[in-house]
Amino acid sequence: MEAARSIVEEVNRLTLEEQKRLLESEYSELLEDRVRVERGLTLPPLPGAVEGRVVVRFAPNPDFYIHLGNARPAIVCSEYARIYKGRMILRFEDTDPRTKTPLVEAYEAIREDLRWLGVSWHEEYVQSMRLEIFYSVMREALSRGCAYVDTCGDEGKKLLASGSYCGDRDRSVEWQLERFEDMLRGVYGEGEAVVRVKTDPKHPNPSVRDWVALRIIDTARHPHPLVGSRYIVWPTYNYAVSVDDHLMGVSHVIRGREHEVNTEKQLYVYKCMGWEPPVFIHTGRLKLEGFILSKSKIRDLLSKSPQEFLGYDDPRFGTIAALRRRGILAEAIREAIMGVGIKETDATISWANLASVNRRLLDARADRIMFTANPVEHVYEGECVDAEIPYHPERPQKRTIRVCGGDKIFIDRGDIELKEVRLMGMANVKIENGKATMISRDLDYARKKKLQIIQWVPARGAVKLTIYKPEGLKLHKIKGYAEPALKEYKEDSRLQLVRFGFIRIDKIVEEEYTAILTHE
RNA sequence: GCCGCGGUAGUAUAGCCAGGCCCAGUAUGCGGGCCUUUCGAGCCCGUGACCCGGGUUCAAAUCCCGGCCGCGGCACCA
Structure with a gap:
């Protein structure tokens, strides 16, 4: 004990340089390479990333224009695709014609905003055009016995809420497949039948319990702006995302923290289908000091007092279009977003900071x-x-x-x-x-x-x-x-x-x- | 309420996984100076932070425990 203390004291008396020299000459085998990553305008290394094999995606819901918060994953993803010489996918997630009805003009507006931001993508998909794919994957999942058709209606939901489940869960695969075709044929109305993924009926989070993968939406009354009323069975977010991320070979999913529970849900699909799940990364929410970012709030203000605002790109809003209209440069936004990176904590970009970057860029031109x-x-x-x-x-x-x-x-x-x-x-x-x-x-x-x-x-x-x-x-x-x-x-x-x-x-x-x- | 995730200066971020190069780096803000036919830009100097309390250790921003605070989720939304 005493010996240890005196040796430590002796070592501590040496300067850092001396310690280093001694280590290198006498005990070089103990030295371990610890690489320091230069930050600057670049991102931290992507966990599990292999050059040439990175596939990332930006998957907005085209029900409104995108804002600075949405730009974070978009910019970060495209940047990682560039760094690792991988692929970037743009995927429109428009599978809810009823409560989040897509906006026809939003598809192109989002592409335009992304292009302006300097985000480039190699492939593009629209989920509402892929419904048949979701159906056929579901047939496979039903055959594997890890999903079921719940015809209990509201009762099915209540049963799960109490830790039990609809009796249909235990029925045969044949029965499930037949009911699923019934759903597609229009035998059931809204709410009368849903397809659930078998998870754990007693999961501590009730929303995870046998979550809904496909449901019926009366598209005669709520037509989809792209495919009209051609389909009545629509995939939920969690199901469509799991299937598409796998089919498109996505290696890294970078999305907001609000998706943490969704990740847990989606893992059941991967397990059911025997797929290798991607690496999931959840970033904190991004706010812009003094600006309104929330889609719903902007829509609210616009519909309640349209005369007070200059449109969805009013300079008081945090939409990409608004920042552009105000005179903020895409480079400034990129710089600000690269600066916050993929941290899991929420961040508020201060206006002074963004303005300062922008001013520096603008000053020259x-x-x-x-x-x-x-x-x-x-x-x-x-x-x-x-x-x-x-x-x-x-x-x-x-x-x-x-x-x-x-x-x-x-x-x-x-x-x-x-x-x-x-x-x-x-x-x-x-x-x-x-x-x-x-x-x-x-x-x-x-x-x-x-x-x-x-x-x-x-x-x-x-x-x-x-x-x-x-x-x-x-x-x-x-x-x-x-x-x-x-x-x-x-x-x-x-x-x-x-x-x-x-x-x-x-x-x-x-x-x-x-x-x-x-x-x- | 239940489940989960976080907490570094005014703001944002680096460092945390692999404890010692950290009495904590960088940017912005703020204060001062220099320069300049803008109160802009640039340059220099200064300011200011590890949520709190225990523990482990020779050594803790970093590991462990407890507390506090913040955020997210709890949809047939995405």
């Missing part, structure tokens, strides 16, 4: 334009000057604005009280009683006197610009004037309004511009 949000007209007094304003501080291109004595210019209300300022690119002036009187054009003078350099807008040719500024649930409207150079830009341009913030031009109607403030 957004031209600078002068804008006054609270324009106050002033008369310029002094000699004619040709103000040269660079489009971007890093680039040589400039525009020239000629201002002569008697010309009117707009100065922002907040800047008037500064009394003496430098009008950017133009001249140093004294501001007094609605007049801007030139002192000199000398920049050094402005530097020496530490004059504030402000933006200004010539009244002649000034462009009316309305800016929507999202703030929480509010959308402020700011009306002002921008310099004539704004007319050189088309819709969807991203600009920086000097000393105001970054904007994306949303709409141009007859010389009147509308933009959305991306962030300051």
Whole structure:
């Protein structure tokens, strides 16, 4: 004991370098390679991943547009497919025409959002087109005796809730197969028969007990937007996912934490069919500070007060379309999402963080334009000057604005009280009683006197610009004037309004511009 | 209520599985400075965290136990 203590003390007295050297020379067999993974913009290694054999999928329900939270698995999956030279699958899970009725336009809107995000996929499937496949796999499962047709109706559910089960569970395979064909033939109505997967009728989680794999939906009353009322027997999520993930060779399922119990349910299908299950990874939920992400909440707001919002891509929402419309770049979203990775804890991306990344990316490419949000007209007094304003501080291109004595210019209300300022690119002036009187054009003078350099807008040719500024649930409207150079830009341009913030031009109607403030 | 999963600075994340390179790294935010014809960007300096309590160990953010808090699930939704 004493010996051990003294040896430890001796070792501890050595510096790290000395310890390392000693280990390498005397006891190198004890050294173990411990590889440190460089993070940066890359993801942690995918458990059990083998290069060339990774197959991942993004499987949205096309009942609405996707939001930032959905983008997490989509981006992460496509990135893993890229890293491991694997395959990425896009699969639309539209197997509920009744309560989660698919939106016809959502299929293409989702593809568009994904493309914009830089997510690429190698294969695409739509589950509503694969119903026959689910039926035939079920015939096999019934034959194997690990699923059954429950014709007990509501009673079957109640029995399971109490740890018992519908007597049909114990009937013969032949009986099951015949009843299943009856279901497909339309012998039963909604709720009269379901196909259940045999699990454990006493499972601690009642929802796991013999969960429903296929049910009847009256598609005469609730037609599916893609296949109409062609089918009445529809697979549930858990069943369809298990079958498709296996058939499509998915090796890694990356999805939200809310699917943890589903994973447990799906494992019964793999076991029944003798399939090798994929690796399941559950990520935490993603929120965006100050934004509304929830599908149902957005739909709610849109239907209750449509006049208050600019649509599903209103800049106050966290849909991908909304972020795009606001002026957030796809790279910024990718960066933010790669940053949170696949952690199992919920994360709230702070707006400051996303905006900061976006600002850094935008700064390099957004031209600078002068804008006054609270324009106050002033008369310029002094000699004619040709103000040269660079489009971007890093680039040589400039525009020239000629201002002569008697010309009117707009100065922002907040800047008037500064009394003496430098009008950017133009001249140093004294501001007094609605007049801007030139002192000199000398920049050094402005530097020496530490004059504030402000933006200004010539009244002649000034462009009316309305800016929507999202703030929480509010959308402020700011009306002002921008310099004539704004007319050189088309819709969807991203600009920086000097000393105001970054904007994306949303709409141009007859010389009147509308933009959305991306962030300051 | 029952089942499950988590808890590192204001926010997010690295480290945890394989205890010592961690009096905890990075980004953002915040404070200060430099630079700059923007209050933008960039550069420099600073600020600030291992949920709590026990235990194991020479050594604990890391392993064990208990508590607290947060989240998810409990559908013939996905």
